[in-house]
Amino acid sequence: MIKDTLPAVEGAMSVPRWRSLLFVPAHVPRFVETAHERGADGVILDLEDSVPQDQKREVRRELADSVAKVSRRGASVLVRVNRGLRALAADLDAAVIAGVDALVLPKTDSAEWVIEIANAVSELERERNLPPGRIRFLAQIETPGALQRLAAIASAHPRMVAMALGPEDFSAAVGGAPEFDLLLAPNLSVLFAARAAGLLPLGFIGSIGEFSDTEKLREVATHARRLGFAGALAIHPTQVAIFNEAFSPSAQELEWAHRVVAAEDDATTRGLSAFSLDGKMVDPPVVRRAREILALASNN
Secondary structure, eight states: OOOOOOOOOTTTTSOOOOSEEEEEETTOHHHHHHGGGSOOSEEEEEOSTTSOGGGHHHHHHTHHHHHHHHTTTSOEEEEEOOSSHHHHHHHHHHHSSTTOOEEEETTOOOHHHHHHHHHHHHHHHHHHTOOTTOSEEEEEEOSHHHHTTHHHHHTSOTTEEEEEEOHHHHHHHTTOOSOHHHHHHHHHHHHHHHHHHTOEEEOOSSOTTOOSOHHHHHHHHHHHHHHTOOBEEESSHHHHHHHHHHTSOOHHHHHHHHHHHHHHHHHHHTTOSOEEETTEEEOHHHHHHHHHHHHHHHHO
């Protein structure tokens, strides 16, 4: 399969700031109506697992209205499509519309699959006079076989913007429970592949279904950010504020970053590329980390 090429679209290829992406079952009107009030950086209108089979057709018909509702306060709008070919074709026909920022691709297991979907989306964009390349892809990694092809998946197409491990589906696929020991290695594999390709790594080491223990969730989310993850997918509104906080720089981090940058400016005037701060050596990678923290804060 030949990868289609995309002309440049102003702003289309920038990396979004997605600390929290809230799943919303697209067939439940009250959830759709209130999604914009939850404070999530993005809302995922789910057409897949959460929607009963006999309601999917109606949900597709209402999708344009749902997109307009969930985006009322500026959140990114994502749509999770189905995996089967017939359902996927119907989903793409409904979802490739103005206002949709990204598609969530479940059970992504190969670069070829990503390219097939990308070609279909490009065709629909052309037919509908939509900006080419604006709709991005978030790939969910949910099978052990996909782990062997992460680098190819991450770099499969310019539409790729993020990857996340699906902890529940992945654990079921390997016959295990979604616990730390099982999920650490695959999550780190997704993290490394995403970072190498310039994508957003999303997730944390644990079950996405554990939302009642907020303190535990805050701990695992904070740990995920220390590992290098940029945000996480939420299945309940209570998770949103926790993720927004955990994946944002703390006051202490900001104070440290400001001091590092100020000290670096002073060192540069003295012709130094490395210097000492609080008894620790600061070299270019440390300065880069400090500037990244400040950039994150400015985007919140």
